[in-house]
Amino acid sequence: MKKILFFCTGMFLLGSFAAAQTEPAHIGRVKGTSGMVSIQRAGALKPAFPNMKVYLNDTLLTGSDGAVGILLEDNTLLSMGPMSRLALDKFDFSPAQNKYALQLRMEQGTFVYLSGLLGKLAPHAVSLDTPSGTISMLKDTNFMARFGGDE
Amino acid sequence: MKRIHGLFVGLSLMAAAGGCAGKDNLLVLTPDDSGRVGALKVSNDGGEAVLDREGQALHLGDRHTPPGALAPVSSEERALFAAALAAQPLAPVSYLLYFEFDSNNLTAESRQRLDDILRAARERDSRDLLVIGHTDRAGDADYNAALSLQRAEAVRELLAGKGIGAEFIQVSSHGEGNPLIPTADEVAEARNRRVEVVVR
Numbered sequence: 132m133k134k135i136l137f138f139c140t141g142m143f144l145l146g147s148f149a150a151a152q153t154e155p156a157h158i159g160r161v162k163g164t165s166g167m168v169s170i171q172r173a174g175a176l177k178p179a180f181p182n183m184k185v186y187l188n189d190t191l192l193t194g195s196d197g198a199v200g201i202l203l204e205d206n207t208l209l210s211m212g213p214m215s216r217l218a219l220d221k222f223d224f225s226p227a228q229n230k231y232a233l234q235l236r237m238e239q240g241t242f243v244y245l246s247g248l249l250g251k252l253a254p255h256a257v258s259l260d261t262p263s264g265t266i267s268m269l270k271d272t273n274f275m276a277r278f279g280g281d282e
Numbered sequence: 283m284k285r286i287h288g289l290f291v292g293l294s295l296m297a298a299a300g301g302c303a304g305k306d307n308l309l310v311l312t313p314d315d316s317g318r319v320g321a322l323k324v325s326n327d328g329g330e331a332v333l334d335r336e337g338q339a340l341h342l343g344d345r346h347t348p349p350g351a352l353a354p355v356s357s358e359e360r361a362l363f364a365a366a367l368a369a370q371p372l373a374p375v376s377y378l379l380y381f382e383f384d385s386n387n388l389t390a391e392s393r394q395r396l397d398d399i400l401r402a403a404r405e406r407d408s409r410d411l412l413v414i415g416h417t418d419r420a421g422d423a424d425y426n427a428a429l430s431l432q433r434a435e436a437v438r439e440l441l442a443g444k445g446i447g448a449e450f451i452q453v454s455s456h457g458e459g460n461p462l463i464p465t466a467d468e469v470a471e472a473r474n475r476r477v478e479v480v481v482r
Binding site for chain 2: 160162163164165171181182199200201202206208210211212215220241242243245246250254261262263264265266267268269270271272273275276277278279280
């Protein structure tokens with residue numbers, strides 16, 4: 132019985148590994164853009180357009196006339212104004228496994244953050260790194276933030 | 283070495299110019315649709331501050347500067363966020379459609395709601411709709427699993443027939459396992475015979 136269980140666990144791990152290898156799951160989508168908006172992914176910069184999927188480790192950038200809004204899979208809504216830079220460092224929304232994480236890096240610019248299910252179900256799993264320090268969620272909330280850039 | 287040094291000076295001047303170009307860094311707590319705010323904490327090498335009231339603003343320096351004093355947000359400060367606010371996407375919206383007993387026919391009332399779903403999808407330019415089927419607890423669980431999937435697929439066909447790309451619609455079904463109104467087994471409950479449509 133033990134052996135069977137071990138075998139099953141092994142197969143399961145293999146299965147999820149294979150799935151992760153073939154197609155990493157997106158963590159959200161670009162919903163609207165104006166002006167110049169790009170996504171930096173694996174070292175390359177590509178223009179962002181509505182309904183484009185965003186992935187872990189993407190960085191979103193806006194130009195001097197740019198603005199963008201994105202919707203993450205847990206319904207967190209994020210938007211940013213001109214000359215802004217946001218890195219998507221960590222995202223895990225798996226209620227069935229009780230696994231939650233959201234870590235974003237607001238490097239520069241103006242941001243509007245509207246909390247989603249992650250903030251509701253696991254506020255303590257939400258953490259935002261900024262040039263002024265770390266923002267941690269004590270109780271599910273919306274906020275706006277502005278950062279002039281790195282020190 | 284000199285060249286490296288020169289590069290460093292150049293970089294730090296750029297960084298300094300970037301840092302001074304704006305005013306302070308700023309954090310503002312804002313309410314949700316129902317007017318409620320939660321709470322957040324900012325912490326850095328200089329200390330920490332907690333924001334827990336609507337419209338509270340906090341000025342911040344770099345990671346080493348202690349957070350400033352809390353004050354109500356001013357209209358000039360609010361104006362800084364105009365472009366980011368204008369780019370804010372519409373929140374996802376969900377609809378419940380109800381079915382006749384033991385059937386995948388929508389009730390007449392729910393049929394009327396399809397146009398609302400189409401409008402929401404258009405407003406969001408949505409390519410991401412979830413259609414989740416459910417049943418009540420009359421009949422056995424396997425039968426209900428099949429019925430809830432049929433209901434979800436029927437809704438997908440109706441939406442696709444009205445012009446939403448079928449490839450944008452994800453169908454799933456929960457059978458009788460996720461009732462809206464909890465009941466004993468074998469109870470026919472109209473409010474549990476439903477399909478939830480989420481437009482993202």
